[in-house]
Amino acid sequence: MQRRTILKGAALGLALVSGPALAQDETMTIGVAIPSATHGFMGGLNYHAQESIARLEETYPQLEFVLSTAGDAGTMVNDIEDMVATRDIDALVVLPFESEPLTGPVQAVKEQGIWVTVVDRGLSVEGIEDLYVAGDNPGFGRVAGEYFAENLNDGDNIVVLRGIPTTLDNERVEAFQAAIEGSGIKVLDMQHGNWNRDDAFNVMQDFLSKYEDIDAVWASDDDMAIGVLEAIAQADRNEEMWVVGGAGMKQIIKRIMDGDPMLPVNVTYPPAQIATAIELTALGLVSNTPVSGRFIIGSEIITPENAEQFYFPDSPF
Secondary structure (H helix, E strand, O other): OOOOOOOOOOOOOEOOOOOOOOOOOOOEEEEEEEEOOOOHHHHHHHHHHHHHHHHHHHHOOOEEEEEEEEOOHHHHHHHHHHHHHHOOOOEEEEOOOOHHHHHHHHHHHHHOOOEEEEEOOOOOOOOOOOEEEEEOHHHHHHHHHHHHHHHOOOOOEEEEEEOOOOHHHHHHHHHHHHHHOOOOOEEEEEEEOOOOHHHHHHHHHHHHHHOOOOOEEEOOOHHHHHHHHHHHHHOOOOOOOEEEOOOOOHHHHHHHHOOOOOOOOEEOOOOOHHHHHHHHHHHHHHOOOOOOEEEEEOOOEEOOOOHHHHOOOOOOO
């Protein structure tokens, strides 16, 4: 296999073309650059990255991996540049800490003939990466909204906690609003909780002080759901409303498995998507399997009936 000529070609969905497979006696290196575990979702993402790398190293001894975690965009840029300069990587899997600061550096990697897989947070310029892997953000909002529309009545009141102001958050909220349109559900208020449980606690405290009648809460994230639940408990209003978060935090999933009426369902946005990205990239190196294009992981509703299959007790998330 020629150096850095893996799986060239454009694609819609997954590509229908691929490059030659890696020879059994040839070693190649995949660099993986992800944010550090600063909150629950990223803790889960780090767990799944390490777990998939360990599994792939055992399965494919001809592959080597270098994993870096960064607490800011500048550190991530330095890590990637070091991977290219000192480890001579053949492929890069990156979840950008921020889109704009990583776009130029990742484009520079691509221009050197290195395969690029981007995960979750897209770059600010389209078309740089060979493979894009992410959860379905519009689907995430739509699935939650459909549950609300099906399980609330005309005239019921809800409040909504948004994430960090981003395109990703806009896609989720717009799809949620479209799904409840025409249901008669009234959105009393909508504020940013920034995917942070402390911020969500404060926002929910404000909602509870302002509104005497709340039937349900779309927390739109499990870290935020934890803060919301604490605020509701402190206000002694547990019997009045239920909460839907998202992403599959193990504490939330366990409560769904146990039939907690305050947490009837959840919506998937799996941190394990990093494992999908790493494994697809590895598969492209070791075989002729086509992997270029876009791989969007659909959002599913988690109920008491299927929650066990989404429960990872050893994960930090």
